[in-house]
Amino acid sequence: xxxxxxxxxxxxxxxxxxxxxxxxxxxxxxxxxxxxxxxxxxxxxxxxxxxxxxxxxxxxxxxxxxxxxxxxxxxxxxxxxxxxxxxxxxxxxxxxxxxxxxxxxxxxxxxxxxxxxxxxxxxxxxxxxxxxxxxxxxxxxxxxxxxxxxxxxxxxxxxxxxxxxxxxxxxxxxxxxxxxxxxxxxxxxxxxxxxxxxxxxxxxxxxxxxxxxxxxxxxxxxxxxxxxx
Amino acid sequence: xxxxxxxxxxxxxxxxxxxxxxxxxxxxxxxxxxxxxxxxxxxxxxxxxxxxxxxxxxxxxxxxxxxxxxxxxxxxxxxxxxxxxxxxxxxxxxxxxxxxxxxxxxxxxxxxxxxxxxxxxxxxxxxxxxxxxxxxxxxxxxxxxxxxxxxxxxxxxxxxxxxxxxxxxxxxxxxxxxxxxxxxxxxxxxxxxxxxxxxxxxxxxxxxxxxxxxxxxxxxxxxxxxxxxxxxxxx
Ligand SMILES: [Cu+2]
Numbered sequence: 001x002x003x004x005x006x007x008x009x010x011x012x013x014x015x016x017x018x019x020x021x022x023x024x025x026x027x028x029x030x031x032x033x034x035x036x037x038x039x040x041x042x043x044x045x046x047x048x049x050x051x052x053x054x055x056x057x058x059x060x061x062x063x064x065x066x067x068x069x070x071x072x073x074x075x076x077x078x079x080x081x082x083x084x085x086x087x088x089x090x091x092x093x094x095x096x097x098x099x100x101x102x103x104x105x106x107x108x109x110x111x112x113x114x115x116x117x118x119x120x121x122x123x124x125x126x127x128x129x130x131x132x133x134x135x136x137x138x139x140x141x142x143x144x145x146x147x148x149x150x151x152x153x154x155x156x157x158x159x160x161x162x163x164x165x166x167x168x169x170x171x172x173x174x175x176x177x178x179x180x181x182x183x184x185x186x187x188x189x190x191x192x193x194x195x196x197x198x199x200x201x202x203x204x205x206x207x208x209x210x211x212x213x214x215x216x217x218x219x220x221x222x223x224x225x226x227x228x229x
Numbered sequence: 230x231x232x233x234x235x236x237x238x239x240x241x242x243x244x245x246x247x248x249x250x251x252x253x254x255x256x257x258x259x260x261x262x263x264x265x266x267x268x269x270x271x272x273x274x275x276x277x278x279x280x281x282x283x284x285x286x287x288x289x290x291x292x293x294x295x296x297x298x299x300x301x302x303x304x305x306x307x308x309x310x311x312x313x314x315x316x317x318x319x320x321x322x323x324x325x326x327x328x329x330x331x332x333x334x335x336x337x338x339x340x341x342x343x344x345x346x347x348x349x350x351x352x353x354x355x356x357x358x359x360x361x362x363x364x365x366x367x368x369x370x371x372x373x374x375x376x377x378x379x380x381x382x383x384x385x386x387x388x389x390x391x392x393x394x395x396x397x398x399x400x401x402x403x404x405x406x407x408x409x410x411x412x413x414x415x416x417x418x419x420x421x422x423x424x425x426x427x428x429x430x431x432x433x434x435x436x437x438x439x440x441x442x443x444x445x446x447x448x449x450x451x452x453x454x455x456x457x458x459x460x461x462x463x464x
Contacts, residue, residue, distance in 0.1 A: 035431030
């Protein structure tokens with residue numbers, strides 16, 4: 001009768017903790033005493049927030065009767081808009097063809113995908129390869145164990161991320177930095193704002209300690225990358 | 230969030246630029262705006278535009294406008310294209326002219342010699358320290374403005390021409406001012422993401438450190454019981 005007994009115990013725990021029923025599914029499944037991989041960030045590591053300063057390209061001969069352009073803004077390689085359909089991160093064995101669209105709620109917060117094994121992409125931002133930070137988020141774990149971005153914290157600078165898009169093109173990104181931030185001090189502008197004037201990528205999952213009182217991890221792990229082709 | 234002054238319309242916004250209805254442009258782009266008080270920084274890239282012709286680009290906002298991009302039903306003249314005036318009920322008047330140099334007020338809305346000319350059909354633009362009014366800064370930060378890039382080629386001649394003259398300037402062909410791409414500047418998401426459920430969490434981290442921070446002693450007791458039961462049920 002262990003099964004019934006466990007249910008009773010977890011029901012009681014859930015009542016005390018005021019947590020959702022999903023927690024009961026965690027019993028004895030997929031637990032890892034060390035928790036998910038965390039980024040190895042030194043105290044001096046800072047995100048590369050302006051690696052692509054504007055440069056002035058060679059002047060183009062103006063058409064007759066036209067004033068020359070003041071300068072040409074170099075925003076690096078860019079792709080046209082096209083929704084992502086697959087993501088491959090070979091170094092951490094992520095291969096998914098199940099990307100789901102994400103949009104912000106009335107509170108302005110970007111919700112995680114409902115499916116623990118599906119990465120979600122933020123449709124209100126650039127598609128991967130367009131100018132600005134394209135956002136792809138995935139769960140680190142579900143109630144039953146590791147989820148799609150469980151190993152995100154293992155990414156290191158130089159790792160590659162390939163995002164296949166609906167138009168058949170593949171946006172190839174290289175990772176610049178992987179950082180963990182306390183959710184209470186989430187760097188909204190650094191993650192969602194245009195900080196670099198080029199096509200960038202943000203991969204987001206959870207990290208740090210799991211606070212069983214709230215049912216949430218205390219940190220977000222974010223991998224910052226930029227388009228190379 | 231800015232807290233140092235009474236007026237602080239801060240935020241990051243993005244517009245996904247898409248073809249304006251009826252005008253036959255097959256392009257796309259993104260425009261990003263950072264609002265800091267009454268100062269904005271605009272960065273924009275778009276492709277699929279008429280190459281090597283000046284493309285007027287603006288931020289539009291109107292308190293009475295729908296604060297969106299125009300749709301086919303806005304073609305009040307029923308001539309099969311949307312001109313800038315017909316887009317007005319959707320996106321409102323010009324509030325910022327996205328010129329590369331000099332004045333950025335609505336007065337520069339058709340300053341063709343100061344707009345990007347989209348070499349190869351690719352527009353790229355970056356400009357900081359653009360001053361706007363408090364009302365405009367607030368409207369932009371609130372996600373009520375739209376970025377519009379003008380300049381189309383209805384007859385595929387490769388240049389601005391045709392018999393129809395612009396609704397904005399009778400000296401210009403309508404092609405030079407009809408809206409090509411449009412996108413509403415929407416506020417970027419705010420704050421953290423809840424991307425974990427704890428099923429693979431370390432069993433050693435639901436410690437007093439976290440719980441002391443919450444001050445929920447009842448929860449602490451409950452968690453302890455939970456952890457102990459969980460450990461024993463695994464054995
Ligand atoms: Cu305009």
